[in-house]
Amino acid sequence: MARVSSTERSRVRRARYDSLGLCGRCGGPRGDAIGKTCAPCLAIYKRDRRRNADRRIAEGRCRECGGQRDSALVYCERCRGRRKEQAKRREGWWVNYRAKRHQERFDAVLKHYGSSCACCGEADPLFLTVDHIDGGGLAHKRKDGYGSIYHWLFKNKFPKGFQILCFNCNCVKNRSKVCPHQMVENKNAI
Numbered sequence: 001m002a003r004v005s006s007t008e009r010s011r012v013r014r015a016r017y018d019s020l021g022l023c024g025r026c027g028g029p030r031g032d033a034i035g036k037t038c039a040p041c042l043a044i045y046k047r048d049r050r051r052n053a054d055r056r057i058a059e060g061r062c063r064e065c066g067g068q069r070d071s072a073l074v075y076c077e078r079c080r081g082r083r084k085e086q087a088k089r090r091e092g093w094w095v096n097y098r099a100k101r102h103q104e105r106f107d108a109v110l111k112h113y114g115s116s117c118a119c120c121g122e123a124d125p126l127f128l129t130v131d132h133i134d135g136g137g138l139a140h141k142r143k144d145g146y147g148s149i150y151h152w153l154f155k156n157k158f159p160k161g162f163q164i165l166c167f168n169c170n171c172v173k174n175r176s177k178v179c180p181h182q183m184v185e186n187k188n189a190i
Contacts, residue, residue: 105150112158119179122166131165131173 062076146152
């Protein structure tokens with residue numbers, strides 16, 4: 001019978017754990033962890049990786065591979081080149097991802113609260129924004145510290161107290177508490 005290396009046995013074990021939805025290192029439940037390891041194993045992996053990097057730097061070797069490096073630099077020539085290539089490949093990825101996610105959340109908010117201005121009827125999405133019906137948008141932003149109101153609304157399952165307004169109506173409502181479109185409607189009703 002052919003002898004199987006420990007590396008091969010580890011690979012097979014990790015694959016079996018992964019197919020069962022378990023941690024690839026300890027075989028325990030993954031819980032809410034993202035990836036193939038549980039949170040405690042991931043913390044141990046990061047700690048050990050950091051310790052090894054610090055030890056290599058203290059010894060005057062490359063932080064990543066342990067090879068020879070210039071004394072003023074942390075990485076060797078090969079690792080610096082590889083990191084530059086990785087940075088070029090990733091360039092713009094996060095920006096594109098965030099823009100796509102923002103647009104998806106914006107579309108979901110428009111679908112839920114209405115796709116036109118509640119005051120004047122403007123329907124072009126480029127002009128639309130979210131308004132706190134009873135005011136207090138700045139206080140709300142300070143309290144919850146959200147970066148995007150669309151993300152916050154999506155995450156909190158579209159609570160009541162918000163409406164869609166165009167930027168003009170929203171700015172005028174902020175200054176005078178009443179939009180001119182509503183004043184015209186009230187005059188016409190009299």
